[in-house]
Amino acid sequence: MLSKVGMWDFDIFLFDRLTNVMVQEDYHSQNPYHNAVHAADVTQAMHCYLKEPKLANFLTPLDIMLGLLAAAAHDVDHPGVNQPFLIKTKHHLASLYQNVSVLENHHWRSTIGMLRESRLLAHLPKEERQDIEQQLGSLILATDINRQNEFLIRLKTHLKNQDLKLEDAPDRHFMLQVLKPKGKSKIALKCADICNPCRLWEMSKQWSERVCEEFYRQGDMEQKFDLEISPLCNQQKDTIPSIQIGFMTYIVEPLFEEWANFTGNTPLSENMLNHLRRNKTKWRSLLHKQHSSSSSRSTDHSVQKTENEEQTLNEGGTL
Numbered sequence: 029m030l031s032k033v034g035m036w037d038f039d040i041f042l043f044d045r046l047t048n049v050m051v052q053e054d055y056h057s058q059n060p061y062h063n064a065v066h067a068a069d070v071t072q073a074m075h076c077y078l079k080e081p082k083l084a085n086f087l088t089p090l091d092i093m094l095g096l097l098a099a100a101a102h103d104v105d106h107p108g109v110n111q112p113f114l115i116k117t118k119h120h121l122a123s124l125y126q127n128v129s130v131l132e133n134h135h136w137r138s139t140i141g142m143l144r145e146s147r148l149l150a151h152l153p154k155e156e157r158q159d160i161e162q163q164l165g166s167l168i169l170a171t172d173i174n175r176q177n178e179f180l181i182r183l184k185t186h187l188k189n190q191d192l193k194l195e196d197a198p199d200r201h202f203m204l205q206v207l208k209p210k211g212k213s214k215i216a217l218k219c220a221d222i223c224n225p226c227r228l229w230e231m232s233k234q235w236s237e238r239v240c241e242e243f244y245r246q247g248d249m250e251q252k253f254d255l256e257i258s259p260l261c262n263q264q265k266d267t268i269p270s271i272q273i274g275f276m277t278y279i280v281e282p283l284f285e286e287w288a289n290f291t292g293n294t295p296l297s298e299n300m301l302n303h304l305r306r307n308k309t310k311w312r313s314l315l316h317k318q319h320s321s322s323s324s325r326s327t328d329h330s331v332q333k334t335e336n337e338e339q340t341l342n343e344g345g346t347l
């Protein structure tokens with residue numbers, strides 16, 4: 029099983045059944061989506077991305093460790109609800125992080141807590157430890173879906189100007205993440221975090237059902253406490269196919285197309301884009317079936333909704 033870990037079609041669910049280990053304790057197993065299996069899945073995807081020649085040729089052992097550690101810990105202690113929910117229920121995390129990247133800040137600070145407790149880096153000088161903690165922070169904070177466009181624009185500009193110098197630590201950190209000094213794995217982590225639509229249909233579909241189940245649970249809670257139901261969280265209106273088509277069209281496709289530009293259309297990038305397109309076609313046909321079976325409705329709300337999905341996903345999404 030472990031010999032297959034570097035292959036894109038790796039079955040993470042089988043891996044979970046076989047091993048049932050990982051950073052598990054600090055993830056909430058009752059979350060349908062944001063649990064240790066998601067963390068393991070993102071880490072496995074990250075491992076595949078770090079092997080892409082365009083990156084691998086320049087990565088230092090520290091880059092690799094940071095990339096994998098950030099992937100494994102990027103959603104640690106996720107409560108299974110999104111930032112708007114934490115803000116409107118006046119959750120202590122929302123006030124602690126002043127309503128900005130609330131979950132991602134919490135994942136990062138929790139990771140630092142675990143790291144310090146483990147004393148994994150205790151042998152390093154203080155400055156180096158602080159530097160590693162900051163780099164982990166910028167990688168994890170980059171997974172905030174609200175910052176998707178910021179990273180995408182930067183990546184596009186770099187690719188257009190052909191000015192990514194992977195010999196330089198800052199550009200490497202950017203591609204691991206995509207920002208300032210020391211950064212190149214951010215983009216890789218962002219891709220790993222939202223790569224579900226690029227997996228084989230059987231796995232991709234399970235992820236879609238899981239994430240929607242988590243959204244619907246939040247919607248049920250909001251309804252129960254008489255709060256406005258958040259975007260994507262209304263089981264009666266927001267169907268899985270329509271949520272997925274919007275997510276793929278506005279969030280996943282643009283990022284993975286640029287990733288393929290960066291990696292230079294490697295077999296992995298082509299494999300991912302092929303899965304993405306095939307999966308989108310399947311969701312479209314499922315959406316179509318839903319519509320034909322509910323033909324008594326005169327207005328096609330779901331189709332209209334996918335048109336407005338980008339805004340909604342940016343407001344409510346948090347993967």
Ligand SMILES: [Zn+2]
Pocket residue numbers: 066070102103171221347
């Ligand atoms: Zn995630």
